Amino acid sequence: MPELPEVETVCRGLEQALLGDTFSKITLRRANLRFPFEEGFAEALTAKKITRLHRRAKYILMTLEDGTVMIGHLGMSGSFRITQGPVAEFDKHDHVIFETKKGVTVRYNDPRRFGFMMLTSTEAIETHPQLIHIGPEPLGNTFNGPELAARLKNRQAPIKAALLDQKTVAGVGNIYACEALFRAHISPTRKSSTITGKRADALVAAIRSVLEEAIASGGSTLRNYSQTSGELGYFQHRFLVYDKAGNDCPGSKCSGTVTRLVQSGRSTFYCPKCQR
DNA sequence: CGGCAAACCTGCGAGC
DNA sequence: TGCTCGCAGGTTTGCC
Numbered sequence: 001m002p003e004l005p006e007v008e009t010v011c012r013g014l015e016q017a018l019l020g021d022t023f024s025k026i027t028l029r030r031a032n033l034r035f036p037f038e039e040g041f042a043e044a045l046t047a048k049k050i051t052r053l054h055r056r057a058k059y060i061l062m063t064l065e066d067g068t069v070m071i072g073h074l075g076m077s078g079s080f081r082i083t084q085g086p087v088a089e090f091d092k093h094d095h096v097i098f099e100t101k102k103g104v105t106v107r108y109n110d111p112r113r114f115g116f117m118m119l120t121s122t123e124a125i126e127t128h129p130q131l132i133h134i135g136p137e138p139l140g141n142t143f144n145g146p147e148l149a150a151r152l153k154n155r156q157a158p159i160k161a162a163l164l165d166q167k168t169v170a171g172v173g174n175i176y177a178c179e180a181l182f183r184a185h186i187s188p189t190r191k192s193s194t195i196t197g198k199r200a201d202a203l204v205a206a207i208r209s210v211l212e213e214a215i216a217s218g219g220s221t222l223r224n225y226s227q228t229s230g231e232l233g234y235f236q237h238r239f240l241v242y243d244k245a246g247n248d249c250p251g252s253k254c255s256g257t258v259t260r261l262v263q264s265g266r267s268t269f270y271c272p273k274c275q276r
Numbered sequence: 277c278g279g280c281a282a283a284c285c286t287g288c289g290a291g292c
Numbered sequence: 293t294g295c296t297c298g299c300a301g302g303t304t305t306g307c308c
Contacts (some may be wrong), residue, residue: 003301034284034303058302076302077286093286112285130303157279166303170296173301222301223288242301264280267299 002074004171005214006233007170010080014060015053017082017104022049022051026253027097029090034075034116044068044100044119057170061156067122071130075114081107082228084125104148111224137170138207145201152200153191159203160188161264170209175220175242177267179208182241187266187275188261213238241269249274 002010023164026042052063060072072078087105090097094110096117108115120128135151136143151168152159162168163177172180181188183206186199195203214220219233225233240250241258249256249271256273 071301075285076300110285111287112300114284121302155278161279164302220301226293265282 002058002078002219003176004055004058004211005217005235006071006219007055007074007171008215009219009227009233010074011053011055011060013082014062014080016105017106017228018050020049020051021100021102022047023098025097025099027099028097029097032077033095033110034073034120035114036119037117038119041119045070053173056131056137057132057166058173061125069120069122069125070117071120071125071128072108072117073115073130075110075116076111077112078108078110078115079224080224080228081109081226095268100103105199106228121148122270131250133167138169138171138204138211141207141270143204145204148204148238149196149200152195155192157192158263159186159188159192159231162192163207164264164266169207171211174266174268175239176207176210177212178242179210179240181218182206182270182275183210185275187272188263188270189243191276194227232259241271243267244269 023045024162026045028037028042031037042099046063048066048068049060051065054061058073063072082103085105087107091109093111094107095110098106125131136147142203148169152162153249155162160177160181164174166246180203184202186203214235217233217235218231221232221235222236244258245260247258249258251271251274254271254274256271258269259272
């Protein structure tokens with residue numbers, strides 16, 4: 001499911017519903033997601049006030065009043081659903097139920113169980129194994145053309161693969177990598193080390209713009225992603241190339257055809273004519 | 277170290 | 293209708 005815009009949308013929904021409230025009960029409806037829940041997971045969050053909710057890369061970080069931080073990842077199919085009051089019936093993939101003093105119920109649903117939740121603390125967060133190697137936030141102030149070019153220097157892999165590598169830049173996934181490369185007129189097969197100068201500037205601008213527009217649209221819904229309210233995202237209606245194989249290139253002056261190819265096991269969609 | 281395929285798990289749509 | 297196949301928004305591991 002989720003790349004940076006979807007995770008950002010989910011995070012904002014959780015913040016809206018949970019900030020300042022206190023967990024009254026947490027129920028694990030199975031012993032594991034991608035990993036087993038650690039000993040004392042539910043107890044570490046119960047009866048504590050939620051003081052911060054933010055995102056780093058595709059990770060959701062929930063901070064409690066005592067400095068405990070829950071790191072959550074949605075994997076491919078994870079979603080949170082927030083409702084007021086008790087829930088009468090659970091879906092078979094509702095794996096974790098959070099209830100608060102104010103009567104909010106948050107369900108974590110994840111059919112494929114590639115997501116996970118683990119505990120750390122505010123002091124340990126920056127050196128946590130899941131986060132320590134992650135690259136710069138693409139919407140942050142430090143991410144610019146020279147920064148990206150420096151990270152791509154000496155790399156032989158195609159630029160599409162480098163964008164999916166979270167060490168290069170945080171939070172870009174398969175959809176937004178395809179869309180950003182199209183916007184920047186850069187071929188997904190181009191060698192990473194050749195992304196320099198104005199080309200790097202253009203790619204950074206494309207990444208930022210596509211992510212910002214997607215956040216403004218509540219993310220993209222392909223199959224089961226939704227916002228925490230249950231409302232769907234709608235940026236999928238604005239994809240220019242993703243899953244558009246066979247379509248005419250949407251570039252106004254281009255007569256090319258959107259083409260699918262497979263790179264390191266993932267589908268890439270692009271226009272071979274105007275992406276070079 | 278770099279690059280790639282496979283593995284993790286379930287569901288869905290296409291094709292027969 | 294029902295089966296099989298291929299594919300899916302992510303990340304890690306292990307193999308060349």
